[in-house]
Amino acid sequence: MSTILEHCQPKNTILKKVKAKLEQIPTPMGGLALGIASLGSAWAMVSPNWVEPIKITSAVIASILILVIVLKLLLHFNLFKKELAHPVIGSVMPTCAMSIMVVAQSLFKVMPEAAPILWLSAIICHIALLVGFIANRIVNFELEHMVPSWFVPPVGIIVAAVTSHGMNFDGLVYWLFIFGISCYAIELPIMLYRLIFRAPIPDAALPTFAVMAAPASLALAGYLKITSQPDPLLLLVLAPLGVFMTGLVYIGFIRLLRLPFSPGYTAFTFPMVISAIALIKLTDWLLINNFTWLATITDNLAWLELIIATGIVSYVIVRYVFHYMVKPLFFASR
Template sequence: MNKFNKIPIPICGVFLALVSLGNLLGETNITVKYLLGTTGVILVLSLFIQTLNDMEDFKNNLDSPILLGTFGTLSMGLMAFSTYFLNYNNNMALIIWLIGLIIHILIIIIFTKRYIIHGKLEDLTTSSFIVYIGIGIAAMTGFKFDQFNFINYGTFIFGLLSFIILFFIVSYRYIKLPIPDSTKPLLCIYTAPASIILVEYFRLNIPKSVNLIIFAYIIACILYLFAFINLIRCLKLPFYPSYAGFTFPFVISATATTLVNQYFINLGTKIYMLDILDNIEITIAICIVLYVLVRYLLYIFNIKIEIKKNKKIIKCLLLININ
């Protein structure tokens, strides 16, 4: 019998991706939504049980700026998962949302003290986007809780300002300092912040500016292209827990494209290129999330298979992008 590997903290990113993908696909297939959500919950519960059995190891892992930042995907995932209860138990949805929000605020406080006030430039990777811009998922998922609208607006402004500041600092760090292979998949997180902010903007109950939406979406598309190129390159690497960085960024980018497409349709302007792009991005998101999920399961259950530089998945993604 194979000995199991420990479940890595970055699996929280897969949890977030599965729940968010469920929300994206749920409008057309409710069964798929709950299947994806349930799978994500099983993953994070497994990590929770492991943590209870070895709390010291968990605490030691959170001494890493990358792992502490990545842990923010747990709180983001909880806020995203809260929406699964909106049609059944609004109080339960609110409780889960608040728990996720509180955990994320605590992560921001700890991360800021350790790595912003007392840290070094090398401590700031794209995982810091998760910490400071990731809280924006509160506005994406909490727009149904009218009594907390002030939090939704606050997280939107906080995330926007954080992105403007961190984008240049983190980019400077990557230009100046070497990037180990084990963390290269995290570069795909670059595509997430602009899309998170755009989705937040759509969720907030404020007048929308067409010019602002176009500007934000152009930035999101440029960062998506960068992330996609990085994805193709990184799939040639052996499996690392940082593969989780492939997942949610592409899901939230697809979500942003879907909302932009719907926005223009509602204005009476159907843009066929957006329709095509929407389908492509959703397909890529589904493929990469399921692929990373399988790779994680193979890793956890210590199943050895020969994957020759992931050539098949690379060809698949390239064909999707071309077609």
């Protein structure tokens, strides 16, 4: 009997160590997974000869990151509830579900039957996280707690529209888009009031300012995905707003990139990528409708934004690898 217990003890020790390591994984890393998966999709849009290798590679990397986060939350359920109740961490948790939607679309050609199930499951998870976030914020609402990442739970659901090709849920996607863009229209003026007239965002949450670049561009990308005949007036609102907000965040990077590293750096990634994706989609629509001169402008802007997005995502990956892998190995004793 004692021999059996001695044999099991090392395994229990290993499991405890793994569980302890997983607890240290930052949940905001879901934003990095979303940025990587989306960046692969963006480059696939402009690299027709390398579509599948690019999308699959980025999807695999993102899947590994998401799997680690999911394991952490499953093994530490009390921590999951605590983080969901946090005004900043809780707001970025849906990025995990958004990442899975992008991964599902990236793997659609190689997994045509499983991809829609994965995609639909991600939507259900996103809605559950949205409900949980809203419930916690209603109970503990303070305007000063409001940060730009609060756009993620309600507006981020539009990723379902962007990734809906081949999923055959057109009705669902339409209403999710309507919900997301309506939430943006309601939340944007409140967010601007909070940012301009109330206390500044604390440095710890300041990276979330980069999220300001995402909603308008995400809405534009989603809108161009669900309809082939978009309302020109809505395009005239979303496209300039998306470019303006992205430009604002570029200026903000002068300060944001000087902040000490934190898991919140992931907020820099997806907003930059979706801004480029929106302009790529807009360029395609303009070319189809013979707005060649305007398409030339948006195409140049799209390439500029894609290059910047690639640089930002690469930078955040390097910072994450150094902080969570290199630093513990070589600088832990110092």
